[in-house]
Amino acid sequence: MIQALGRFLKGSLWLLNKLEYGVLAFLFAVMVGLAFLQIVLRIFFSTGILWGDPLLRHLLLWVALLGATMATKEGKHINIDVITRVLSGKGKAVVHALTDLFSAAICIFLLEASVKFLRDEFQAGSLAFLTVPIWTICIIFPIAFGLIALRFAASGIRNGALAFKGRSR
């Protein structure tokens, strides 16, 4: 039972990573293609797709937030590493556990803030471009902050366990 659950979790994590990777690459490719198309249209045909620029800017938002969730997975967020660079072993694990769990907590607050934002936008029903409401695009905020919070929490628990092991030895 527990093993099955473990397999299921592992499988869904694998799927999630693949999905993130694929969606990011797809959106980025669309962004490059559309941005280039807009210039070709402007220079050679003095025209352009009216909703092209707002779409590009919202693609950027998705790419940025997906990039940030992946940066969390790989531990590549920009930080000040003056102190962690000189630490090693148990000390490093303790510090990482602390900062990871703090980050997870803050991201849960950001998740809550974005849910409230989404609710307000849903009620206001303002449009980003064409007939696309802002809230459908901004759904990436809670998704991203949820994923980031989960990843920080997982990493915090892992580092906590490492720190604890170090102590018992």
Place this chain on the structure above:
Amino acid sequence: MIFLSGIVTIALALLGTPLFVIISASALLNFYLVDIDSSIVTIEMYRLANTPMLIAIPLFAFAGYVLAESQAPTRLVRVSKAFLGWLPGGLAVVALLACTLFTAFTGASGITIIALGGLLFPALISENYPEKFSLGLLTTSGSLGLLLPPSLPLILYGVVTKTSIDQLFIAGIVPGALLVLLLALFSVYKGIETEVPSSRVTWREMIDAIKAAKWELPLPAFVLGGIYTGYIAISEAAAITAFCVIVVEVGIYREVKLRDLPGIMHKSMVLIGGILIILGASLALTNYMIDAQVPMKVLNLLKVHITSKLVFLIMLNIFLLIVGCMIDIFSALVVVVPLISPIAQAYGIDPVHLGIIFLVNLGIGYATPPVGMNLFIASFRFERPVMMLYMASLPFLAILLFALMIITYVPGLSLFLVKMASP
């Protein structure tokens, strides 16, 4: 309460908490204390999708990563060598120019050390340049291109302060050239002193080198020409660059495989996502600070102690050098600029000039011991102890600091071309 939470936040930042978390935490807490709903933080972050120039940043960064994966650095070095190899210390000057151009186009000087360092370091050593000199040269010249278009940090500064990016691109030319010129003179002097061989220049090699790079060379000319004539916007220049780099490296040279592209997108967007989420968070925090008039309060405090513009500039230089070696240039711009720029304006400093001061300072900070980031990247890349890189970069830092003083205290150097361009 505020004092205590401030200390806790700074402590957590120093312990390595991601900066976007630190900034978000401060924004959330401050809005909570003045009873504003936390959804304001998301509203501010959503402004990322309403800033037209911003799209230039991921597109240029991606193009830079593709170029770094291809053989473009080798061709770039070959062309520069064919034309400048005859100088005493020629290869060092070549290294300097190649690093400058590469940083201008990729924006992050760490990438330059990784992409060009592995190529140039063995070449310098095999031509009998002293090891210490070579290391220092490659570690510091990574930040030279930051001032020259289409540098990403310049674009980011323009976005954050709402300064004209076109003017910034013009203002960076002379100070950037000054930095390169001073280091080039030093390289020539070293070349004469150590009697390294300089290569012969032949028409044959010049033509061959240009032929080898014929698909890549028109791109910088076209992009820069387009930007300076105002024919294309910066975001358009970025789109053209990204598209053409894919066509050239994947389609024509075939040095980057089509199936490698998603991986490169992933790598570059991990970097850009990390930068843009900090920008989003700091949009929220800046909104609070402006509302609470924090810059004005800091200004009033400063005015008591600092009365002259000159003293302010000296303090600014010192402050930015410290910031530059502690945090990466993008986050420094996003976090520090909104605070400093209203204060600097009150002291009568032109926002365009301030941008140039910021970038020169932060660029030097990158290579400043004991914690400048490029020193660690170089130590990793060249497999040398960090201590050795500290010593190696010192003479170069001295020259760069000298140039920094000129650039800071002679505003005309940055501004005269801007004034000529806009009558």
